[in-house]
Amino acid sequence: MYETINSPFDYGGLTLKNRILFAPTSMGLPREQWLARLEAIASGGCAMIIIGDVPVSRHGFTPSLHTSDGFAFYTQLAQRIHAHDCRLCAQLHQSDSNLGAMLKYVPGVLSGRISKAQLRPLLNEQVGPYITGLSVRRIHAITEHFGETAVLAQKAGFDMVQIHGDRMCGSFSSAIYNLRQDAYGGSAEHRARFAVEAVRAVRSRLPELPIDYKLAVRQQTPSYGNAGVLESELPIFVPLLEQAGVTSFHVALANHSALSDTIPPAGHPCFGGEGCFLHLCDQVRRLTRLPVCGVGGLTDPGFIEAQLSAGRIDCAAMSRQLIADPDWPNKVFSGNCDAIRRCVRCNRKCLGGMMAHQGVHCIYEKESDL
Numbered sequence: 355m356y357e358t359i360n361s362p363f364d365y366g367g368l369t370l371k372n373r374i375l376f377a378p379t380s381m382g383l384p385r386e387q388w389l390a391r392l393e394a395i396a397s398g399g400c401a402m403i404i405i406g407d408v409p410v411s412r413h414g415f416t417p418s419l420h421t422s423d424g425f426a427f428y429t430q431l432a433q434r435i436h437a438h439d440c441r442l443c444a445q446l447h448q449s450d451s452n453l454g455a456m457l458k459y460v461p462g463v464l465s466g467r468i469s470k471a472q473l474r475p476l477l478n479e480q481v482g483p484y485i486t487g488l489s490v491r492r493i494h495a496i497t498e499h500f501g502e503t504a505v506l507a508q509k510a511g512f513d514m515v516q517i518h519g520d521r522m523c524g525s526f527s528s529a530i531y532n533l534r535q536d537a538y539g540g541s542a543e544h545r546a547r548f549a550v551e552a553v554r555a556v557r558s559r560l561p562e563l564p565i566d567y568k569l570a571v572r573q574q575t576p577s578y579g580n581a582g583v584l585e586s587e588l589p590i591f592v593p594l595l596e597q598a599g600v601t602s603f604h605v606a607l608a609n610h611s612a613l614s615d616t617i618p619p620a621g622h623p624c625f626g627g628e629g630c631f632l633h634l635c636d637q638v639r640r641l642t643r644l645p646v647c648g649v650g651g652l653t654d655p656g657f658i659e660a661q662l663s664a665g666r667i668d669c670a671a672m673s674r675q676l677i678a679d680p681d682w683p684n685k686v687f688s689g690n691c692d693a694i695r696r697c698v699r700c701n702r703k704c705l706g707g708m709m710a711h712q713g714v715h716c717i718y719e720k721e722s723d724l
């Protein structure tokens with residue numbers, strides 16, 4: 355009944371055993387707990403796990419491949435995930451937060467004068483000046499870091515990399531944040547240059563490595579998402595990224611409006627439904643023959659099978675549904691769909707847990723697990 359979901363697929367040169375991926379998800383959990391969670395997701399039957407926000411520098415909230423400790427962690431992770439016949443992808447991430455500008459908010463946050471909800475728009479205000487003011491020398495260093503980090507990722511055992519098209523790639527792509535007047539700003543072709551050079555830095559070092567691109571799209575009507583690529587600019591960005599060496603696209607709404615737009619709850623005015631970002635995939639589909647992966651509110655086996663078999667998407671990525679029930683794939687393949695714990699998109703313990711610095715959890719976990 356779910357033949358397409360359970361069929362192998364050549365995802366940009368990497369054979370996946372089925373069409374279900376774990377979407378990039380930063381978890382904020384202690385390492386052993388994180389490993390155990392990822393292992394449960396791998397053993398639940400998905401074809402590939404994408405590790406969210408792997409920094410391209412030595413620093414970040416997620417371990418860095420550039421430190422011996424971080425490299426050892428990812429090597430162990432790859433072994434444990436591969437033992438379940440599951441592939442592993444590193445989402446290569448460069449923050450667009452200006453650390454210097456953030457420091458001035460630290461006293462306000464510590465004293466409680468600035469809440470976390472108030473902090474986010476304050477930090478977003480810094481993104482434009484930061485991107486616009488980065489020196490070309492610094493830009494080249496950062497794009498080269500994408501290539502250097504991909505080499506380390508492959509050595510550690512990752513099967514592919516995903517360039518995080520939000521964050522710094524997304525801010526360079528967006529005319530809202532990128533007000534540069536040089537070769538990295540202005541026209542859409544110029545705004546694509548940073549992302550294109552990041553992809554090329556990987557491709558020039560690793561000619562065979564599959565490179566996924568998280569294409570962060572700014573919806574125009576109604577308007578949602580501020581970083582990333584406008585829908586009307588996709589015909590420029592998609593071919594440029596493809597020529598640079600991208601082998602597949604992972605399509606989602608762009609960042610830097612509210613977090614609840616990119617991780618939408620069930621009651622969201624625009625994105626509350628099943629497959630809430632698939633209309634963005636349709637646009638990308640028309641522009642490339644490369645594989646397209648959908649993400650966003652995908653929970654229902656029948657709906658997902660229909661989208662895959664119709665050729666609307668090639669793979670379905672899930673974040674919250676595999677947090678709620680890592681065994682979703684195996685339950686679907688064994689005809690046990692009624693036993694699935696369906697994600698109700700409440701955002702209480704996953705996004706809520708992350709925002710409260712308690713790590714990502716789910717309402718279905720027993721108190722003793724939390």
Ligand SMILES: Cc1cc2nc3c(=O)[nH]c(=O)nc-3n(C[C@H](O)[C@H](O)[C@H](O)COP(=O)(O)O)c2cc1C
Nearest residue numbers: 377378379380406407617650651672673674704705
């Ligand atoms: C707790 C949490 C952390 C996330 N971390 C990342 C991340 O590190 N990188 C990223 O690109 N997306 C991240 N996302 C977004 C997901 O990849 C996904 O696009 C989004 O949650 C919508 O999919 P879903 O409805 O299946 O949850 C995160 C989502 C959640 C819930």
Ligand code: SF4
Nearest residue numbers: 697700701703704716
């Ligand atoms: S806490 Fe709610 S939204 Fe988050 S994974 Fe669990 S059911 Fe889904």
